[in-house]
Amino acid sequence: MKSKVLSFLWVLLLLTQVSQAAFASNLIDEPKSCLKNLKFPCAVRAIEDGQSLSLNGFEINFSSGTNLLLASQQKLQLLDGKIWLRGGNEIEVTTGSVHFIVNGDIWIEELKGERVFVRNMDGRLKVSSALTEIEQQIPVGFENWYALLNTKGALQQGVLKTIEPRRFLTDWSKISHLSKSQVIESVQAYKEKWKGNVEASAQLYQEVVNRQLASVQELELEKARRAREKEAQQAKLREMYRSRFEDR
Numbered sequence: 001m002k003s004k005v006l007s008f009l010w011v012l013l014l015l016t017q018v019s020q021a022a023f024a025s026n027l028i029d030e031p032k033s034c035l036k037n038l039k040f041p042c043a044v045r046a047i048e049d050g051q052s053l054s055l056n057g058f059e060i061n062f063s064s065g066t067n068l069l070l071a072s073q074q075k076l077q078l079l080d081g082k083i084w085l086r087g088g089n090e091i092e093v094t095t096g097s098v099h100f101i102v103n104g105d106i107w108i109e110e111l112k113g114e115r116v117f118v119r120n121m122d123g124r125l126k127v128s129s130a131l132t133e134i135e136q137q138i139p140v141g142f143e144n145w146y147a148l149l150n151t152k153g154a155l156q157q158g159v160l161k162t163i164e165p166r167r168f169l170t171d172w173s174k175i176s177h178l179s180k181s182q183v184i185e186s187v188q189a190y191k192e193k194w195k196g197n198v199e200a201s202a203q204l205y206q207e208v209v210n211r212q213l214a215s216v217q218e219l220e221l222e223k224a225r226r227a228r229e230k231e232a233q234q235a236k237l238r239e240m241y242r243s244r245f246e247d248r
Contacts, residue, residue: 027051027062035070042070046081049174058087058103061175078116082109084175090124098146098155101126107143107171115147119163122193129155141194163194 027044029035034042035053044053046062053060056073066081077094085091085106093100093108095116100108104123110116118125118138125138127146138144138160145158169187178186 027053038073040070040072044068044070050177052177056091057089058085058091060085061177063175078108078110080110080112082107082171082175084172085123097129099128101128107168109171111145115145117143117145119143119168121163121168121190139197141197165191 027035027046029045030043031039034040035044044067046064046066049062049064051062053062055070060068060076061084063082066083067079068081068083069077069079071077074090075092075094083093085093085102085108086104088103090101090103093102095108095110098116100106100118102108102123102125104125105121106123106125107119107121108116109118118127120138120140120142122140126135127138127144128135129146141163142160143163144160147156176183
C-alpha cells in the first residue's frame with residue numbers, strides 16, 4: 001500500500017513540474033493564418049506538448065505531433081496524436097468513421113490509424129459510427145477504445161473500464177499547463193468525481209446483471225414448466241393407449 005502511495009505522489013510531482021513548463025510556441029496552421037481568421041477547413045499541427053487552442057467556448061490541448069482538421073468551430077477531425085478537450089459547448093470529433101459528441105473534460109487519442117482511445121474525465125461523451133447503428137455513452141470516470149473491424153463497418157471495441165490513475169496522470173502531465181495549485185485541485189476533484197461515478201455505475205451494472213439473471217431464471221422456469229406439461233401429455237397418451245389395449 002505504501003509503495004502505491006509513493007508511486008502516486010511521484011507521478012503527481014512530475015505532473016506539477018511539467019505543468020509549469022513553457023508551452024507558448026505557435027501552432028502551425030494551413031492555409032496560413034486560417035486559425036486567426038477562422039477560415040475553414042483549417043489544418044492544425046502541434047510541434048510541442050502542452051500547446052493549446054481556444055475556440056468557441058472550449059479549449060483543445062495538444063500533445064507534440066498531433067494533427068487535426070477543423071471543419072468548423074463545432075467540428076474537428078483528429079488525424080493522429082492526443083487531445084484534451086475542455087469546455088461547456090458541445091462539439092463533434094471524428095476519427096476515421098468513429099464519431100464522438102462531447103462536452104466537458106474529455107481525452108481522445110488516435111492510435112496510429114488503428115484505434116481511438118477515449119477517457120471521460122468529467123463531461124459527456126457519446127460514441128457512434130458512421131457505418132453502424134451502434135451508439136454508446138461513456139460514463140464519467142471510464143475509458144475505452146474503438147476501431148473499425150472491416151470495410152463493412154463492424155465496430156470493434158474494448159471492455160469499458162475505470163480510468164487507470166497512473167497512466168492517466170502520466171499522459172496528462174505531458175500536455176497540462178495548469179499551475180501547481182490548479183493541478184492539485186484538479187486531481188482531487190477527479191478522484192472524488194470518479195469514485196462516486198464508479199460506485200454508481202457499479203450499482204447500475206449490478207442491477208443490469210440482476211435483471212439478466214432474473215430473465216435467465218424465468219426462461220429456465222418456463223422451460224421446466226413446458227417439460228412437465230410435455231411429460232404429463234405423454235403420460236396421458238400412454239395411459240389412454242394402455243386402457244384401449246386392455247379393453248380389447
